Amino acid sequence: xxxxxxxxxxxxxxxxxxxxxxxxxxxxxxxxxxxxxxxxxxxxxxxxxxxxxxxxxxxxxxxxxxxxxxxxxxxxxxxxxxxxxxxxxxxxxxxxxxxxxxxxxxxxxxxxxxxxxxxxxxxxxxxxxxxxxx
Amino acid sequence: xxxxxxxxxxxxxxxxxxxxxxxxxxxxxxxxxxxxxxxxxxxxxxxxxxxxxxxxxxxxxxxxxxxxxxxxxxxxxxxxxxxxxxxxxxxxxxxxxxxxxxxxxxxxxxxxxxxxxxxxxxxxxxxxxxxxxxxxxxxxxxxxxxxxxxxxxxxxxxxxxxxxxxxxxxxxxxxxxxxxxxxxxxxxxxxxxxxxxxxxxxxxxxxxxxxxxxxxxxxxxxxxxxxxxxxxxxxxxxxxxxxxxxxxxxxxxxxxxxxxxxx
Numbered sequence: 036x037x038x039x040x041x042x043x044x045x046x047x048x049x050x051x052x053x054x055x056x057x058x059x060x061x062x063x064x065x066x067x068x069x070x071x072x073x074x075x076x077x078x079x080x081x082x083x084x085x086x087x088x089x090x091x092x093x094x095x096x097x098x099x100x101x102x103x104x105x106x107x108x109x110x111x112x113x114x115x116x117x118x119x120x121x122x123x124x125x126x127x128x129x130x131x132x133x134x135x136x137x138x139x140x141x142x143x144x145x146x147x148x149x150x151x152x153x154x155x156x157x158x159x160x161x162x163x164x165x166x167x168x169x
Numbered sequence: 170x171x172x173x174x175x176x177x178x179x180x181x182x183x184x185x186x187x188x189x190x191x192x193x194x195x196x197x198x199x200x201x202x203x204x205x206x207x208x209x210x211x212x213x214x215x216x217x218x219x220x221x222x223x224x225x226x227x228x229x230x231x232x233x234x235x236x237x238x239x240x241x242x243x244x245x246x247x248x249x250x251x252x253x254x255x256x257x258x259x260x261x262x263x264x265x266x267x268x269x270x271x272x273x274x275x276x277x278x279x280x281x282x283x284x285x286x287x288x289x290x291x292x293x294x295x296x297x298x299x300x301x302x303x304x305x306x307x308x309x310x311x312x313x314x315x316x317x318x319x320x321x322x323x324x325x326x327x328x329x330x331x332x333x334x335x336x337x338x339x340x341x342x343x344x345x346x347x348x349x350x351x352x353x354x355x356x357x358x359x360x361x362x363x364x365x366x367x368x369x370x371x372x373x374x375x376x377x378x379x380x381x382x383x384x385x386x387x388x389x390x391x392x393x394x395x396x397x398x399x400x401x402x403x404x405x406x407x408x409x410x411x412x413x414x415x416x417x418x419x420x421x422x423x424x425x426x427x428x429x430x431x432x
Contacts, residue, residue, distance in 0.1 A: 059281065059311070060424045061361065063239035064274025084421035086281065086312075107424075112310060112417045116192055138429050 059086045059110075066145045070136040074144065078128045079103060083121035085111045090124055092132075104142040106132055106149075124149075192412050199410055200381055207410035209382025216300065221344050221378045223305065226414065227406040228295045241273040241361040242291045244390075247402035260365055260395035267363025274428040276358050281312050281419030283333040285357030286350055286372050287388045289314070290404050292361070297414050305339055305346070310414045318348050325351050331368050333357060348374040359390065367394035382408040 062068075076092035088108040095101045108114060114123075124130070131150045137143035200211035214222040232246035244254060256264060267273065278284050284292070289309055297308040303321040318337040326336050331354035339348045351371045359366055370392040378384045384406040391399040 058424075059419070059422075060279040060428060061239065061241055061271075061273030061276065063241070063272040064428045064430070065424055082421055085417050086419050086422055087424070089421070089423065110311075110417065112415045115415060116412075137427050139427050141427060143427055 062145065065137060065139075066135040067138045068135060071133070072136050072144060073131065073133050074104060075129070075131045076104065078124060078126050078130055080126060081121070081124050083111050087111075088114055088119075092130060102142060104144060106134065106144050106146045108146055108149075124151075192415065194411055194413060196411050207382065207408075209380070209408060209410070211381040213378040213380050218302075220341055221346070222300055223298045223346060223376055223378050223384065224300045226295055226297045226409040226412060227384060228293060228409055229290055230405040230407055231293065237268065237273075237362050239268075239272050241268075241363075242288075243362040244287075244360045244364050244400075244402055247291070247404050248400070252400070254364065254400055255397040256364075257395055257397060263365045264363050267358070267365075271363070271430055273361055273363065274430050276361060276363065277356060278311075278361075279422075279425055279428060281422055283312075283314050283357060285333055285353065285359075286316075286335065286374070287390075287402065287404065288358060288360050289316075290386070290388075290406075295409055295412075295414065308414060310417050312419045313417055325349065331355070335370075335372070342375075344377060346376040348372075348376065350374075365395055366390070366392045369394050382410070384408070 074092075074094045076094035078090055078092045080091040082089045088111050090106050090108070091103055092106065093101050094104050128151055132144060132146050133148045134144040134146040137145075198214075200208040202208045214224075216222045232242075234246060236243040236245040245252060248254075267275070278288075283289065289296070292311075294309065294311040296310065299306040299308065303319065305318040305320060307316045307318070309315065316334040316337060318339040320339045323338060325338055329336055329352040332352055333354060333356070335350040336352040337348050337350040339346055341347070349371070350373075351369075353366065353368060353370045355366060355368045355370075357366070358364065370390070373389040373391070375387045375389075376384060377386070385403065386406075387401055387403050389399055389401045390396065
């Protein structure tokens with residue numbers, strides 16, 4: 036299984052690596068560049084759509100409570116153009132995400148990088164070209 | 170396990186290659202260098218009528234600076250260093266509100282409405298120019314929007330129904346395609362930072378295809394309701410060779426409910 040995770044990680048790394056997208060909305064109006072966050076969880080759903088690809092993951096906090104979080108990536112079109120496919124990320128995948136929290140306090144993150152399997156950090160491509168890098 | 174990994178890799182590669190067949194395709198009319206790569210410095214193609222042919226898929230060259238601490242694109246990013254946009258008081262108040270209070274929130278594209286002119290050419294999204302007799306069409310990949318520039322000799326309409334993209338006519342001035350547009354509604358933003366415009370906005374775009382792989386336009390904004398004087402920005406574009414547009418329907422907009430319209 037370790038090998039499987041490694042393969043998945045490499046595949047995701049290849050397709051995620053160069054993603055760089057434009058958002059149809061303002062990053063600063065929705066996310067807080069002063070609130071970076073790192074979360075690890077298990078993917079429960081992937082929405083491979085426009086204007087943004089979104090995925091959802093169950094994340095356990097320090098108290099052991101599990102909550103479902105929403106993560107925003109670039110547009111489906113831009114990710115396809117970078118080599119992603121709708122099967123690049125699947126329910127049950129264990130992922131680690133670096134990103135920025137939503138300003139409204141909801142469980143929403145603008146994903147800057149996503150890593151899978153072996154924990155290798157991979158650039159996911161924020162939904163905003165000017166978003167700060169972690 | 171090895172068989173499983175092989176199958177997984179093959180499935181991923183197969184899926185990727187199917188996509189690649191559409192977005193990575195060797196177009197037969199593209200001039201090439203000896204090694205088969207697109208020759209982006211070859212002469213600009215010409216139509217049967219002898220005019221430069223602007224057809225192709227384009228993406229703007231990123232500006233080297235950004236006059237907005239929140240990262241939203243600003244018209245000034247495409248103007249000379251030190252340039253100023255002189256606004257009338259009401260326009261400046263609205264601009265500063267959009268920039269500093271809304272932080273770019275509430276802009277029309279947030280709800281999948283058009284970027285309009287010139288804002289549609291400022292983000293790093295691609296668009297396709299289709300130049301045929303009597304009309305030049307611009308197909309924007311983002312949201313499958315389009316605009317058309319009539320070149321059949323007609324005049325701009327008088328007092329038309331205000332429109333997101335306005336009404337555009339084009340003519341040739343030597344090798345420069347001059348596009349004049351009026352009849353806008355006042356709902357679009359000129360850029361993602363929030364420069365406003367009124368219904369009296371008139372834009373003049375001067376497109377020049379420098380060579381096969383490069384194009385430039387100078388866009389003059391003339392809006393006496395909002396600005397003290399017309400001003401011009403220069404946008405450069407790189408051809409995106411050997412690819413094709415993809416469908417992009419704004420079917421899953423979920424950001425607006427999280428946008429905070431205020432500090």
